[in-house]
Amino acid sequence: MEKGNQQAEVPMHEQAKQGGKCCGGCCDYRRAVIVLCIISLVFSIIGIVNPALSQAFQAEEYPELEQIxxxxxxxxxxxxxxHIVMTVIALVGAIIFNFYLVALYVLWSILNLIISIVLQQQMVGDLLDWVDAQTDDAAWGTTDQDQLETAFNTYMIINYVITALFTLLWxxxxxxxSVExxxxxxxxxxxxxxxxxxxxVSNRN
Structure with a gap:
C-alpha cells in the first residue's frame, strides 16, 4: 500500500512519458501540431494576399484565358x-486538448486534398480546351494535341502523388x-x- 502511495505521489513531470514522439523524437505531438498550424497559417495568408497563379499574359488579348x-x-x-479557419480550429484544439477540433482538421485535410485534385483537373481540362480552340487546325494536329494532353496529365499525376505524400506527412x-x-x-x-x-524541454529524451 505504501509503495502504491509513493508511486502516486511522483510528480507528473517526473513520470515516464506514455505518448509518442513526433518526427523521430523531435517533440510531442501537441507541440508539433501547434507549430505546424502556425506555419500553415503564415503560408496560407501569404498565398491569399499574393496568389501564386499570377497573370503572365495580356488579358485583353486572351479574355477567355483570363476568365479561366x-x-x-x-x-x-x-x-x-x-483552410485558414480549419487550421485555427486545429490550433485551438491542440492548445485546449480537444479531440473533436483536432480530428475535424484531420478530416478537412483529406477533404482538402480531394477538392484540390478535382479543381486542378478541371483547370487542366479548361486550359486544354482553350488551347484546342485557339490553335489553327492546319498547324495543330491530333498528334500534337495528344502529346500536350499526355504531358499535362503526366505532370499532374506526379503533382498529385507529391501533394498526397506531403499531406500525409503534414x-x-x-x-x-487526436488518438492520444x-x-x-x-x-x-x-x-x-x-x-x-x-x-x-530538458530531460525528455
Missing part, C-alpha cells in the same frame, strides 16, 4: 479561407494527437509528463 484564371483563383481563395501529427487525447494520454493534467522537445 479568375475562376480558378476564386476557387483557390474560397479553399484558402476555409497531418500525421494531428492524427496521433481520445485515450486520455494527452490531457492538460498529463502534459507535464508528455511534454517533449529536442531543444526546448
Amino acid at each position: 484564371v479568375k475562376d480558378h483563383n476564386t476557387s483557390l481563395l474560397i479553399i484558402g479561407i476555409v 497531418v500525421y501529427p494531428s492524427v496521433f494527437l 487525447i481520445k485515450k486520455g494520454i494527452m490531457t492538460k493534467e498529463t502534459y507535464p509528463r508528455e511534454e517533449m522537445s529536442c531543444c526546448c
Whole structure:
C-alpha cells in the first residue's frame, strides 16, 4: 500500500512519458501540431494576399484565358479561407486538448486534398480546351494535341502523388494527437509528463 502511495505521489513531470514522439523524437505531438498550424497559417495568408497563379499574359488579348484564371483563383481563395479557419480550429484544439477540433482538421485535410485534385483537373481540362480552340487546325494536329494532353496529365499525376505524400506527412501529427487525447494520454493534467522537445524541454529524451 505504501509503495502504491509513493508511486502516486511522483510528480507528473517526473513520470515516464506514455505518448509518442513526433518526427523521430523531435517533440510531442501537441507541440508539433501547434507549430505546424502556425506555419500553415503564415503560408496560407501569404498565398491569399499574393496568389501564386499570377497573370503572365495580356488579358485583353486572351479574355477567355483570363476568365479561366479568375475562376480558378476564386476557387483557390474560397479553399484558402476555409483552410485558414480549419487550421485555427486545429490550433485551438491542440492548445485546449480537444479531440473533436483536432480530428475535424484531420478530416478537412483529406477533404482538402480531394477538392484540390478535382479543381486542378478541371483547370487542366479548361486550359486544354482553350488551347484546342485557339490553335489553327492546319498547324495543330491530333498528334500534337495528344502529346500536350499526355504531358499535362503526366505532370499532374506526379503533382498529385507529391501533394498526397506531403499531406500525409503534414497531418500525421494531428492524427496521433487526436488518438492520444481520445485515450486520455494527452490531457492538460498529463502534459507535464508528455511534454517533449529536442531543444526546448530538458530531460525528455
